[in-house]
Amino acid sequence: MQCPKCITGKLVPSYLELFFCAHTCDNCGGNWVLIEDYVNWKDKHPEYNYTPVEVSEDLDDSVKAMLCPVSGLIMRKLKIAKHTSHRLDYSASVGGVWMDKGEWELLKKEGLAGSLNTILTEHWQTKIRDQRTEDTFDLLYNAKFGEQDYAKIKALREWLQAHPNKADLRSFLLADDPYSARR
Numbered sequence: 069m070q071c072p073k074c075i076t077g078k079l080v081p082s083y084l085e086l087f088f089c090a091h092t093c094d095n096c097g098g099n100w101v102l103i104e105d106y107v108n109w110k111d112k113h114p115e116y117n118y119t120p121v122e123v124s125e126d127l128d129d130s131v132k133a134m135l136c137p138v139s140g141l142i143m144r145k146l147k148i149a150k151h152t153s154h155r156l157d158y159s160a161s162v163g164g165v166w167m168d169k170g171e172w173e174l175l176k177k178e179g180l181a182g183s184l185n186t187i188l189t190e191h192w193q194t195k196i197r198d199q200r201t202e203d204t205f206d207l208l209y210n211a212k213f214g215e216q217d218y219a220k221i222k223a224l225r226e227w228l229q230a231h232p233n234k235a236d237l238r239s240f241l242l243a244d245d246p247y248s249a250r251r
Contacts, residue, residue, distance in 0.1 A: 069137040072157070072166055073098050073130050079137060084172050085109075085116065097169035098130075100137055104163055106184050118181040130157065130168050138162045146188060149178055150199040158188055 069091060071077035077095025084090045084099060088109040091100040110116075134143050136159035143157040143166060154174060157166035165184065167175075175181040186192055210218045228234050240246045 069100070071096060071098060072100075072134040072137045072143070073168065085118075086113065088113075099167045099169075099172060101165045101167065101184075102163055103165060103185055103188065106165075110182065110185075116182075118176045118179075130166075134166060136162055136164065137166075138164060146193055147196045148175065148180060148187060150196045150203065152178070156187065 069079040071079055071093040074093060074096040077093035077098075079091035079100050080094050082090050082092040082099070084101070089102075089105045092098070093100075133145075134157045135141065136143050139159060139161045141159065141161050143159045145155040146158050148154050148156060148171075152174070154168075154171060156171065158164075159166075165188070172181065175184065175187075180187060212218075213221060228237055231237060
């Protein structure tokens with residue numbers, strides 16, 4: 069198979085971990101993994117300890133759309149975690165994942181090597197989008213209210229949400245004059 073990233077390399081059979089089959093590009097060092105192989109390997113080695121390794125700061129991540137080396141169809145780019153920009157390229161038609169050189173090590177460092185199949189799910193991807201959205205709003209509110217006031221309003225909001233009379237408390241807070249019978 070031809071490498072979907074560098075195009076010039078060939079994918080040769082290899083192992084990412086003890087008996088975990090992959091195909092590694094003989095030019096750029098990227099890895100093609102079939103999820104079926106990953107799940108089978110994981111089932112046979114449930115006790116396997118993914119030893120975290122140092123990951124290069126200049127980890128190469130493919131930005132362009134890539135074609136599946138098996139089907140020739142465009143692969144989807146899927147986020148690994150909210151705090152990293154690195155993405156895995158996934159071919160749903162084949163059930164294969166392209167990992168640029170160093171991305172398997174990144175998964176181990178992040179404690180996600182044992183969850184490769186989970187990362188590919190819509191639930192995981194939605195969770196990452198929701199977390200990133202929450203972080204964005206957190207930054208906006210912090211800038212708008214200031215750090216101290218934002219901490220206070222968050223604590224008040226948390227208390228209010230848990231209070232059994234929260235509807236009445238909100239009405240009291242929002243009324244121009246909560247002690248007047250007039251509107």
